[in-house]
Amino acid sequence: MVATVLSFMFIGPLMLVFTHNFVTSPNISEFALSASIALTVIALASIGCLYAKGLWAPAPAWHELSRLKKTLSIPAIPLFLFGILWVNLAISLPQFFTLAFGVMHTRQDLASKELHHSRRSCDHRLKLKSVSAPLFHYCISESLYNQLPETEIYAELVIRESALGYSVEDILINHSAANNALKFAPSGRWDAPSARPLAPR
Numbered sequence: 001m002v003a004t005v006l007s008f009m010f011i012g013p014l015m016l017v018f019t020h021n022f023v024t025s026p027n028i029s030e031f032a033l034s035a036s037i038a039l040t041v042i043a044l045a046s047i048g049c050l051y052a053k054g055l056w057a058p059a060p061a062w063h064e065l066s067r068l069k070k071t072l073s074i075p076a077i078p079l080f081l082f083g084i085l086w087v088n089l090a091i092s093l094p095q096f097f098t099l100a101f102g103v104m105h106t107r108q109d110l111a112s113k114e115l116h117h118s119r120r121s122c123d124h125r126l127k128l129k130s131v132s133a134p135l136f137h138y139c140i141s142e143s144l145y146n147q148l149p150e151t152e153i154y155a156e157l158v159i160r161e162s163a164l165g166y167s168v169e170d171i172l173i174n175h176s177a178a179n180n181a182l183k184f185a186p187s188g189r190w191d192a193p194s195a196r197p198l199a200p201r
Helices: 002-009 011-015 026-052 067-101 142-147
Strands: 022-024 103-115 124-128 153-162 165-174 181-184
Touching (some): 002 067, 011 067, 022 067, 026 067, 067 153, 067 165, 103 165, 124 165
Antiparallel strands (some): 022 165, 103 153, 153 165
16 A cells, blocks of 8 residues: 555656656645645654554564664654655646646746756756746757857747646747747757747847
């Protein structure tokens, strides 16, 4: 039973491997933090109760660990459980809801390019001035990164928004004197010829 519940809880974190373009509403973020703490306490108390009644026992591999490893693992378990719950409540569930019921519209913002050196994610990204979500990043190709200026540029975000947050589906940017626009999707694919130009500012 415990293993089944944990398996479903890993669906949310698995989504973060493929998408990082969701921004949660501040109110939902606060609720997710409080709910994650409360659910972590309830889950640990439930597991302890099941263990005391003989209805649950750790996997055999646990008994093969040394006393030192067990001691180090015990405080890490609540943190791990809290992290899984927080990702699901603060990002994954709101994102699923937004994908199903969100409404498409546009929003103005400022964007700047960022260079990261990461083995697990993209190196070339766009940073949006209005977005401060900890796990949000927007990948672009290296060729597009090299074409963008070092300064901030005007951007038009195409977003899908609900009461729980919004996902950045596309970005239109304008960085040339000729007022040509570049368009690219979260995957980093560049579709410049089909992008519509932005109005001069």
